[in-house]
Amino acid sequence: MTHAKLIRPSASFYASWLESWDEWGTLDQDGAAAFVAARYDLDLRDSSDFAAWVEVLHHLPRESFQPPGGLANQSTIWVVRDDVYLGAVSLRHSLVNEYLTEVGGHIGYGIRPSARGHGLAKFALKGALDEARELSMERVMVTCKQPNVASARTIEACGGVLERVCPPESFAPDLGVTEPILRYWITL
Template identity: 55%
Template sequence: MMNQIRLQEPSADLHDSFMQCTAEWNGVDQDGASMFFAEKYGWDLANPRDFGLWVQLLKDLANPDFAPLPGFVSQSTLWVVENEQYLGAVSLRHELGNDYLKEVGGHIGYGIRPSARRRGLAKLALAGALEQARDLGLPRVLITCNDSNIGSARTIESCAGVLEGIRPHNEVGPLFGVQGDVRRYWITLK
């Protein structure tokens, strides 16, 4: 059987696969997956019911008529799936609506499960989010990564990211709890 890799909206049907992926991250929230929303609502993602509520919230956040929690912004989320296995996620924030996003978070966050890296999946995810940004009419997007994350920097650069600069840890860390220096890229959308 040929591998069927695709980007799709979040699905409660992928609960088991998502939890297997979560175990690979060794207790660290998956980049791009927006797991912090589950914590904000008090949901346990290991519980299928709570997982379903979280998936629905991710879908709702893409709806312009849906009001996110105070301090958060509308966003679109895509999952990277191969043969019904969850491999990662990418989230596109529709605006830079708070200081954290303006300085550190940017418009787009993505992450690929450790066992599925080095296959071009991050580039696929980022390209999908850039297409969504174009559809929303965003003229350009900010994408950041840790200065030490060479793979992410290369992914962003391969999608036409232009380095604005590197923010030293001592400028952003104390404000936002960031570990390490932050690379800031802009991608102009045509």
């Protein structure tokens, strides 16, 4: 975690973000990237679409901004070190749909594979919790897949109290859940 910092998204991290995407092998690096980009029909491999996506991420936290269906107002924070994008955390200000209420929770985070194991997820989650406090949120739900022991430990280290383990069959089929989900609450 040495010298890592939390920043608002910036188009200047385009090349580094793409490298992270390639490491992940998927667009959904932080629990929100793919969903937001799809709602705005943006190709994040295109530099101008990437810049437009970053602009959307700057608008999403504003109460006056009405996101398209399925999206919640949210704050996105990036983890960077030495001008390299390392990961992100998204704080959804409310749980606006069944997926968020049951599966996604208030906070989604992800650290690029080459940067894991250095406390960056905990650093990012703590940053999101600070943001939640600034928004006067009283508690937040954070979830992870049961096999993701590292994420469960991160949530617990930040005060997460396990509400329950939800088997995949407990969710509506259209939510696409294939593994048990651990649902945690963190009181702020």
